Amino acid sequence: MATPPQILVLGVGNTLYTDEGLGVRAVERLSSAYTFSDNVTIFDGGTLGMKLMDHIVNYDKLIVVDAVLCGDKAGSVYRLVGEDLRKSLGFNNSMHQTDLVDTLIFCELLGNKPDTVVIGMEPNDYETMNINLSSEVACKLDSMCDIVLQEITESGGAFFTK
Structure with missing residues (x-):
């Protein structure tokens, strides 16, 4: 019997700047509402970048949950893979974005880059210092979490309602 794949769900962002922290808020919600199979790890990566x-x-x-700038309406949810991962570089003034892509490049150089997908959401406000999400993003967070749960299932993991 094959060993199930090890899956990391990584929420990134700065929770001090409104919607920039939506990835962290999403993994907090997932952790509070669900338990996961032993091959799934939910992790708040904050702004750690290369330290991850x-x-x-x-x-x-690797399932990254983050705010991404694709130019659509706030609250739009995206699934980015391959070259589209570069769209998550939209925050030119944010350390965690550049560091995440660089981190994946270094993982590849080391010979162990996980299969990666970004589940991202278009932010409404990522410049105002506020620990709460904007209403435009907050009302879509459950939908984003549902997409992450689907990605976990399709990748070989399982979740259970607490």
């Missing part, structure tokens, strides 16, 4: 590399290389599948 030691953690990321231990997984087969």
Whole structure:
């Protein structure tokens, strides 16, 4: 019997700047509402960037949950893979965005880059210092979490309502 893939769900962002922290808020919601199979880890990566590399290389599948700028209406949810991952570089003034892509490049150089997908949402406000999400994003967070749960299932993981 094959070993199930090790899956890391990584929420990134700065929770001090309104919607920039939506990835962290999403994994907090997932952790509070669900338990997961042993091959799934839910992790708040905040703005750690390159410091996450030691953690990321231990997984087969990486599901990043983050705010991304694609130019659509606030609250729009995206699934980015391959070259589209570069769209998550939209925050030119945010360390975690550049560091995340660089971290994946370094993981690949080390020979252990996990299969990666970004489940992203278009932010409404990522410049105002506020620990709460904007109403436009907050009302879509459950939908984003549902997409993350579907990605976990399709990747070989399981979840259970608490």
